[in-house]
Amino acid sequence: MLTDKIIVGTAESPLHLRADPDLTGAWISSKSRWCDARWVFDNPTPGAHSSSSIIYWSVLLPDGRFLTDPEHRILLGWLRRFVWSLLAAPGNSVSLAPGSMGDLSVGVRRFARWLVSRGYGWPKELDNAAIDSFVSDLPSLLLEDDDSDDEHELSFSAVRSALRVPVLLWQQGEALVATGIEPMPAEPFDGKSAKEIAASITKNVAGWIKPLPDEVAIPILNRAAWFLGGPSEDVLRLQSECLQAWSAPPRRRIYKGQSGQLGLGTRKECQLAAAKAFRFSILPGETVPWHSPLEQRVEKNKETRTTMQQVRFLVQALRDAAVIILQSTGGMRISEICGLPAGVNLETGLPICVRTEQSVTGLNELFICRTLLAKTEETPRDQDWILGMRPNGNTDLPLAVRALIVLDRLLAPYRALLGSDRLLVWFSAEQGLSKSAAGVAPVNAASLRRGIRCFIADWVDLSGLPNESAHKVEDNDLVPWRKSKGRIIKTHMFRKMWASFALNVDPRLLPVIQMQFHHLNQVMTEGGYIGGNRLQVAPLSSVQAQQTNLLMFEMAQGRSVAAGRMGDQLERHIGELRERTKGKPMADAWRETVRFVNDYDLRLWFAPHGKCLPLVPPAMRCHEIAATTSWLNREPNYATRDPSVCAGCSCFVLDARHKGFWEDRYVHNWLSYRQSELMGIPGKFRVIRERAYQAKALLGRIGADTAPLDDQVEAQLKKMGHAA
Numbered sequence: 001m002l003t004d005k006i007i008v009g010t011a012e013s014p015l016h017l018r019a020d021p022d023l024t025g026a027w028i029s030s031k032s033r034w035c036d037a038r039w040v041f042d043n044p045t046p047g048a049h050s051s052s053s054i055i056y057w058s059v060l061l062p063d064g065r066f067l068t069d070p071e072h073r074i075l076l077g078w079l080r081r082f083v084w085s086l087l088a089a090p091g092n093s094v095s096l097a098p099g100s101m102g103d104l105s106v107g108v109r110r111f112a113r114w115l116v117s118r119g120y121g122w123p124k125e126l127d128n129a130a131i132d133s134f135v136s137d138l139p140s141l142l143l144e145d146d147d148s149d150d151e152h153e154l155s156f157s158a159v160r161s162a163l164r165v166p167v168l169l170w171q172q173g174e175a176l177v178a179t180g181i182e183p184m185p186a187e188p189f190d191g192k193s194a195k196e197i198a199a200s201i202t203k204n205v206a207g208w209i210k211p212l213p214d215e216v217a218i219p220i221l222n223r224a225a226w227f228l229g230g231p232s233e234d235v236l237r238l239q240s241e242c243l244q245a246w247s248a249p250p251r252r253r254i255y256k257g258q259s260g261q262l263g264l265g266t267r268k269e270c271q272l273a274a275a276k277a278f279r280f281s282i283l284p285g286e287t288v289p290w291h292s293p294l295e296q297r298v299e300k301n302k303e304t305r306t307t308m309q310q311v312r313f314l315v316q317a318l319r320d321a322a323v324i325i326l327q328s329t330g331g332m333r334i335s336e337i338c339g340l341p342a343g344v345n346l347e348t349g350l351p352i353c354v355r356t357e358q359s360v361t362g363l364n365e366l367f368i369c370r371t372l373l374a375k376t377e378e379t380p381r382d383q384d385w386i387l388g389m390r391p392n393g394n395t396d397l398p399l400a401v402r403a404l405i406v407l408d409r410l411l412a413p414y415r416a417l418l419g420s421d422r423l424l425v426w427f428s429a430e431q432g433l434s435k436s437a438a439g440v441a442p443v444n445a446a447s448l449r450r451g452i453r454c455f456i457a458d459w460v461d462l463s464g465l466p467n468e469s470a471h472k473v474e475d476n477d478l479v480p481w482r483k484s485k486g487r488i489i490k491t492h493m494f495r496k497m498w499a500s501f502a503l504n505v506d507p508r509l510l511p512v513i514q515m516q517f518h519h520l521n522q523v524m525t526e527g528g529y530i531g532g533n534r535l536q537v538a539p540l541s542s543v544q545a546q547q548t549n550l551l552m553f554e555m556a557q558g559r560s561v562a563a564g565r566m567g568d569q570l571e572r573h574i575g576e577l578r579e580r581t582k583g584k585p586m587a588d589a590w591r592e593t594v595r596f597v598n599d600y601d602l603r604l605w606f607a608p609h610g611k612c613l614p615l616v617p618p619a620m621r622c623h624e625i626a627a628t629t630s631w632l633n634r635e636p637n638y639a640t641r642d643p644s645v646c647a648g649c650s651c652f653v654l655d656a657r658h659k660g661f662w663e664d665r666y667v668h669n670w671l672s673y674r675q676s677e678l679m680g681i682p683g684k685f686r687v688i689r690e691r692a693y694q695a696k697a698l699l700g701r702i703g704a705d706t707a708p709l710d711d712q713v714e715a716q717l718k719k720m721g722h723a724a
Helices: 003-009 070-088 098-118 128-146 156-171 173-178 194-203 214-227 230-247 264-277 307-330 334-338 399-418 445-459 479-484 492-503 511-527 534-556 565-573 575-581 586-600 621-626 643-647 656-679 682-701 707-723
Strands: 038-040 054-056 297-300 303-306 354-358 364-373 381-391 425-427 440-442 605-607 610-612
Touching: 003 070, 054 098, 070 098, 070 156, 070 173, 098 128, 098 156, 128 156, 128 586, 156 173, 156 194, 214 230, 214 307, 214 445, 214 492, 230 264, 230 307, 230 399, 264 307, 303 307, 307 334, 307 381, 307 399, 307 425, 307 445, 307 492, 334 445, 364 399, 381 399, 399 425, 399 440, 534 565, 534 575, 534 586, 534 605, 575 586, 610 643, 610 656, 621 643, 643 682, 656 682, 656 707
Parallel strands: none
Antiparallel strands: 038 054, 297 303, 354 364, 364 381, 425 440, 605 610
């Protein structure tokens, strides 16, 4: 019986009103029953694609279970009744067409995931505060669901489709009451349409998406960088010895009647022996190897891994660490990483996709990666990405270049099996190291994302995270990260991490990464190299908006004090935002701050030493020095901007995020001046003294205690005097 006939035939006893036992074998179409994992509706529209008429119930939820699992029986039950009521008893008297069920399925899937992530179980719990949280979470929810590479691809239709579900749920209140299910307590969105809310979200998407907390970002990046150091050489050596043992095991004595062929059992035995005999290195500063010898079987994340599975997981971990580094220090999207070519230039020793160029000043060497851009283009084209920079004559490689070299070496045996010229491949076999083309596959974005999440869960310890980050925009923002072991990461977050650190170097990073990001900052200063790549500009612009919102939010909350001449003005005029956010839950206050910043078109420009808010463009000292002053200026003149120039500018803003820079500047200059005093030549160091005084004054304005810094200077002087 077709769907429309079933609806008519059950009109006196609609399916959504029946008891659970009566629904077990009930048909909802000619193809599906009530308890099936998917509902395939009969669509009378000629030529319609079957996918437009399917509701999928086997949805993977944030807790790692499926909606069809017994643990979610209640949620699945009322969602099914809700969907069927839209056909059999629509609240607006207009039944949904079977051809619209595909779009509804996507919306219901996202809504179910959000319900579980927030701990909601029934419609009656979805009050205005809950719906506001749904709106706030929606951009991240959509990116997670679609596994999109870039937040700027968040479409109006996707947002509207998701927002439509709570609207329909409110519409079906009476139908749900008839089933014994209490309805939503209030109309969602204060009566606004899903279309209106969707337009607001897609317009200001950068502000709605929350920044990745430093408490999560820094340990992930540090661990990935650590893996590319000494551990990477061990993993490469382990893989080589295992493959060598398989391909050329010691030949046994051949007895009469034997063929002399090396058997599969012999190869496995020799490879296993090589893996068990392998000993990992002791890294500098450590006393024991970074990894214990490989055992016959180990328990890891509630699963048992054999020796060769352990080898494979180490190889995969190294690959995933390298991909994390490429995204987080190069800003590339997953789709561009998938398109990277394999091979090394024998003349330069660099990957064939990397070239070097001289900077505008001629003082530095730029590393530029070329990859194929296809996702947003009608015709695929090449795109350049800045991977880093080093002073001329220096031999250090940017970490992203090191990652490419490691990937080329690591995956060469498996590319040969496939005959692939792409840098990355994926392991499709469940056991050990792949030996044939059947065990490997061309890489895709989804497989890389899974690997990255596994790397974080296996190698990055987030168990010690507090409940809340230092720069929280909602309560208990770190709890989901701790509970999921970081598996809620989205790869677009690494691009925001790249942009955040490129704009404002974080001193807690490993020195090599800090150097990398500092060089990226110089690249932007030296001549707009990054500006030539709109895909690198996009995350910078997004993070710029996020950080502007965050500064204003924390000032309004009384959690941050701003210094500098513009900072003083912000402190005097922050009252309006404080009034707009007064008494509101933190998540609501964040959204109100986003609206406030957008209303007044506030935009900060970043540097390691502070921020620039050019509300009065003619007053910008950097442009005054360069003779480029104009009312049209909306960003600093990078060529003349430096700490001393900015500190006296009326556009300068300083807060606690720049504390490390000014502490280093104070110690360095005060130490030099104190040395000049001891040498009897302080008059020649007056400029140095003024820099120290300036740094100390600014630190005092943001509440920093400089007494420990004075102690540090005196201790260094004593040490230097002792050495003399």
